[in-house]
Amino acid sequence: MNEIDNINTVPDAILKLIQEFSKLPGIGKKTAQRLTYHLVRTNLEDALSLSESIMTVKNNIILCSECSNITQIDPCNICNNPIRDKTRICIVEEALDVLALERTGIFNGLYHVLHGVISPVNGVGPDDINIKKLIERIDSGNFSEIILAMNPNLEGEATSMYINQLLTGKNIDITRPARGIPIGSDIEYADEVTLGQAITGRQKF
Ligand SMILES: [Zn+2]
Numbered sequence: 661m662n663e664i665d666n667i668n669t670v671p672d673a674i675l676k677l678i679q680e681f682s683k684l685p686g687i688g689k690k691t692a693q694r695l696t697y698h699l700v701r702t703n704l705e706d707a708l709s710l711s712e713s714i715m716t717v718k719n720n721i722i723l724c725s726e727c728s729n730i731t732q733i734d735p736c737n738i739c740n741n742p743i744r745d746k747t748r749i750c751i752v753e754e755a756l757d758v759l760a761l762e763r764t765g766i767f768n769g770l771y772h773v774l775h776g777v778i779s780p781v782n783g784v785g786p787d788d789i790n791i792k793k794l795i796e797r798i799d800s801g802n803f804s805e806i807i808l809a810m811n812p813n814l815e816g817e818a819t820s821m822y823i824n825q826l827l828t829g830k831n832i833d834i835t836r837p838a839r840g841i842p843i844g845s846d847i848e849y850a851d852e853v854t855l856g857q858a859i860t861g862r863q864k865f
Contacts, residue, residue, distance in 0.1 A: 764856035834865040
């Protein structure tokens with residue numbers, strides 16, 4: 661029998677922590693058990709440091725009021741940076757994509773984080789992600805290029821097409837990264853060279 665199922669011998673506190681770890685992305689039941697039992701053995705100082713770090717993130721991290729990237733100050737360090745090109749916005753699905761693109765050191769413009777993609781199958785429509793604020797931002801600014809850097813899959817494509825439609829007639833170049841990122845893979849996981857080349861060689865949408 662699996663440890664987690666044998667509820668008679670496992671203390672409630674342990675079961676609860678296993679449950680909490682299991683909710684995290686990429687953490688299966690086995691890994692949740694391993695992490696929990698590791699924490700039981702770990703010293704109090706390290707365990708406290710972990711729980712404090714979680715609370716610090718929850719209490720101090722906010723979304724940038726301009727680009728919706730995660731940040732500790734508002735506007736974020738990217739929106740606030742005077743040497744960034746304020747005429748270009750790269751639209752991405754998740755904050756982790758900003759991290760991936762920043763690692764390439766190629767793109768010097770601004771970002772807009774959608775926090776999701778349009779996915780009718782999962783019941784996610786255009787109003788459920790950060791599109792309205794994007795259009796308001798574009799309408800109130802002076803932008804020359806919008807880069808649609810969604811992941812190369814069906815939902816990313818649907819989201820790009822939807823945003824492209826909203827932007828037609830606004831006299832802004834709409835581009836997308838070159839087809840260097842393999843179909844079905846995530847920007848977040850693309851290596852820096854591939855992603856850098858995809859951004860450099862971006863094409864008209
Ligand atoms: Zn920002």
